[in-house]
Amino acid sequence: MTTSPWSLPVRALALLGWFIRQFIVTSVQVSALILTPGRQPQPGIVRVELDELSDAELTLLVAIITITPDTLVIAVDRQARTMFVHGMFVAGDAEAFRSSLLDTQARLVRGVRWRAPASRTGKEMP
Amino acid sequence: MTAELAVTIVGSALLILGAFVIASAAIGLIRLPDLYTRTSAIGTAAGLGVSLIIVGVVVLDFSALNLLKGVIAIVAQLLTSAIGSFALARSGYLTGSRPVATTAPDELADSAASPRDRQIDDGRALGDDSATS
Amino acid sequence: MIPDVVAAIVIGLLAIAVVLAVVRIVRGPTPGDTAVAGDLIFFAFIGIVAVFGLAFSIDAVIDIVLIAAILGFLSILSLARLLQGGQR
Numbered sequence: 001m002t003t004s005p006w007s008l009p010v011r012a013l014a015l016l017g018w019f020i021r022q023f024i025v026t027s028v029q030v031s032a033l034i035l036t037p038g039r040q041p042q043p044g045i046v047r048v049e050l051d052e053l054s055d056a057e058l059t060l061l062v063a064i065i066t067i068t069p070d071t072l073v074i075a076v077d078r079q080a081r082t083m084f085v086h087g088m089f090v091a092g093d094a095e096a097f098r099s100s101l102l103d104t105q106a107r108l109v110r111g112v113r114w115r116a117p118a119s120r121t122g123k124e125m126p
Numbered sequence: 127m128t129a130e131l132a133v134t135i136v137g138s139a140l141l142i143l144g145a146f147v148i149a150s151a152a153i154g155l156i157r158l159p160d161l162y163t164r165t166s167a168i169g170t171a172a173g174l175g176v177s178l179i180i181v182g183v184v185v186l187d188f189s190a191l192n193l194l195k196g197v198i199a200i201v202a203q204l205l206t207s208a209i210g211s212f213a214l215a216r217s218g219y220l221t222g223s224r225p226v227a228t229t230a231p232d233e234l235a236d237s238a239a240s241p242r243d244r245q246i247d248d249g250r251a252l253g254d255d256s257a258t259s
Numbered sequence: 260m261i262p263d264v265v266a267a268i269v270i271g272l273l274a275i276a277v278v279l280a281v282v283r284i285v286r287g288p289t290p291g292d293t294a295v296a297g298d299l300i301f302f303a304f305i306g307i308v309a310v311f312g313l314a315f316s317i318d319a320v321i322d323i324v325l326i327a328a329i330l331g332f333l334s335i336l337s338l339a340r341l342l343q344g345g346q347r
Contacts, residue, residue, distance in 0.1 A: 047234070075219065152280055
């Protein structure tokens with residue numbers, strides 16, 4: 001089940017709105033971390049297996065992840081379709097961090113493709 | 127309260143908030159333990175800090191044209207600072223800035239132990255095909 | 260166009276940011292840290308130029324900020340490249 005091409009403008013706006021919210025929330029989180037005396041980040045670096053993305057989509061994904069200040073792409077291997085991402089608030093939970101990055105990828109794909117999987121699991125949304 | 131006064135107050139508040147975000151990023155630059163957390167701190171200044179200042183300028187000096195220029199400036203600033211941060215983090219890693227020991231997990235260091243990626247250590251191969259041309 | 264006290268607060272905060280960034284440049288330890296600190300000085304510079312432009316009612320202030328935002332990444336890209344001795 002894929003999305004209708006006609007809904008692309010709506011999906012793109014949903015991506016933009018989600019990104020702006022994410023951008024502001026994580027900026028405030030990082031600033032709060034810095035300004036809280038004695039508090040240190042709990043960083044981590046995870047390896048993420050990417051879906052098949054076009055060059056433009058991959059660039060946009062790297063840009064979105066890097067602009068939100070809590071996450072930072074350190075390396076991309078396009079042939080192996082993997083990237084390494086540094087996070088400020090991983091706190092040892094690599095799986096939660098990885099799945100949040102995969103969620104970002106799914107949101108991006110839904111926001112830019114004419115026909116995207118209707119939901120992350122590929123099943124029809126309820 | 128006149129409209130002009132309201133504009134001055136809102137615009138000034140945006141400018142001060144933006145400068146405050148940039149100053150707090152600078153504190154992070156001193157306080158945080160390694161290159162990657164520092165780059166993340168600078169991300170707040172590059173994104174939110176500069177954007178707030180641009181919005182403040184547009185509010186104080188408002189016209190339709192300035193609004194358009196402001197939107198373009200914010201989009202350009204976000205995209206270029208993302209490219210800059212990525213290039214910096216990547217070249218930092220390649221030139222030997224290691225993450226602080228509390229970084230857990232560090233799957234990049236783990237993968238560097240495998241034969242395929244060993245060239246990372248001599249500062250070349252990793253991500254040579256990535257978007258940095 | 261803006262009250263002097265606002266200009267003073269903003270420039271004061273940005274000056275603190277520049278001083279802290281210079282401390283990081285001096286301390287290092289890696290070239291990457293120096294480059295990140297240089298990046299921050301550039302952002303503070305955008306803010307300082309914007310506030311000066313507003314304080315002296317210079318019409319071109321938004322254009323200056325726009326150009327700075329578009330071109331700013333060139334400096335950091337060249338720094339990143341310099342770090343790697345010219346290799347990509």
